[in-house]
Amino acid sequence: MSRRLTVIIDELLDREGGYVDHADDKGGATMYGITEQVARLHGWDGKMQYMPKTLAVQIYKDQYWSAPNFDRVAMINQRIAEELLDTGVNMGVAVAAKMLQRSLNALNSQESYYADMLVDGIVGNTTLGALKHYLDRRQHHGEDVLMKALNCLQGARYITISEARERNESFLYGWLHHRIHL
Structure with a gap:
């Protein structure tokens, strides 16, 4: 795992905290922000409060960074990729990907930069190409917008x-x- 990804995940773990079992959270108990359902899918069969940090790190890397191709987004723009990771952890990776796709479509100046894409929640070559074209076209302000x-x-x-x-x-x-940054 790269040094940068290690730092990103460490910051995410700090935001998520340790064991939480809030009565209002329909997702149930979490450890380091990982729900019991996700932990079980990754082989954890113990009590959530004892889930090791190393497993949480591996889950974040595999399920929330590599699998949704946010690592490929990072090759184009690290800041956008980090935002997608954070949103994906909190709302689901498909939701984060759809937010990226919707934003790129809406910022496309009536398809003058690239063809609008299907908002399917899958970050593939079309989404990555649109992101690169958008950032190339809009330069340094494009990332902020x-x-x-x-x-x-x-x-x-x-x-x-x-x-x-x-x-x-x-x-x-x-x-x-x-989660919301100005």
Whole structure:
């Protein structure tokens, strides 16, 4: 694992914290932000509070970085990839990928940079090509604008899910405080 990815995952582990079993969290108990369901899929059969940090790191690397191709996004733009990882951990990697695709389509100046893509939640060659074209075209401000678009979509989703399920209000302040960056 690269030194940079190690730092990114360590920061993510700090944000997620250790063992949590909040009554309002429909996902149940977590350790380092990993749900019991995900831990079981990766072979953990013990109590969640004893899941080792090394397993959490491996899960983040495999399921939330490499599998959704966020590692390939990092080859184009590290900051965008880190945002996708963070969003993917908190909302699901397909949701994060769809936010990227929607943002790139909307920032495409009526398809003058590249053809709009299908918003399918899969970061493949089309999404990666669009990201590269967008950043090449928009230069240094493009990254900032795309980050704002991703954070706007993420914040709107947090509010929507809190409106839909009152118990999610227990988490809204923290989500907005720790996950949305200006």
